[in-house]
Amino acid sequence: MPLTDPRIDAYISKAEVFAKPILQHIRKLVHKACPDITETMKWSFPHFEYKGVVCSMASFKHHCAFGFWKASIMKDPDKILQTKDRGAMGHFDRITSIKDLPAAKIMIAYIKEAVALNEAGIKLPAKPKADPKKLDIPSYITNALKKNKRAATTFESFPYSHKKEYVEWITEAKTEPTREKRIATMLQWLEEGKDRNWKYR
Numbered sequence: 001m002p003l004t005d006p007r008i009d010a011y012i013s014k015a016e017v018f019a020k021p022i023l024q025h026i027r028k029l030v031h032k033a034c035p036d037i038t039e040t041m042k043w044s045f046p047h048f049e050y051k052g053v054v055c056s057m058a059s060f061k062h063h064c065a066f067g068f069w070k071a072s073i074m075k076d077p078d079k080i081l082q083t084k085d086r087g088a089m090g091h092f093d094r095i096t097s098i099k100d101l102p103a104a105k106i107m108i109a110y111i112k113e114a115v116a117l118n119e120a121g122i123k124l125p126a127k128p129k130a131d132p133k134k135l136d137i138p139s140y141i142t143n144a145l146k147k148n149k150r151a152a153t154t155f156e157s158f159p160y161s162h163k164k165e166y167v168e169w170i171t172e173a174k175t176e177p178t179r180e181k182r183i184a185t186m187l188q189w190l191e192e193g194k195d196r197n198w199k200y201r
Helices: 006-014 019-033 104-119 139-146 149-157 160-171 176-191
Strands: 038-042 045-049 053-059 064-068
Touching (some): 006 019, 006 038, 006 045, 019 045, 019 053, 019 064, 019 104, 053 104, 139 149, 139 160, 139 176, 160 176
Antiparallel strands (some): 045 053
């Protein structure tokens, strides 16, 4: 019997109609790849664990997402994992049907590799310490600014500390809808010449 969590049953039942078969398909493949995997909820969406987090899936209004905790150190022989400049949460872009996912055989192989990394106790490499005055701005923020010249001009005129406040606020969002909402708010405030914490100054 798979080690399932009733909270994930509830999560799938509340998902959009198009999303239910996708989530059920992913869940089935994960348990097939690793019968000893367990389910849990973290940050309000399903995660699968075996000696640590292996992978996770999520459902949104118009798409689903699926990703691996250690995608950045996986071999990725089929070159299908999106680990840079992602257009959506997860590593398979926006999933709107089962057809958007790789074949079951390929998916299972990737899941087994992710499980093996945890089995071997391999950890993600420590993130290099960034230059305190060099801000790492994700592409989804820079792309949003490129589409709004007035906001971009205000952002560029800000000191490092003000830029950092906006970037951290957006990158700390736990879900994609929250991130998108914060980006929209940022653009609006920047158009008005406001920094992130203008309400408290």
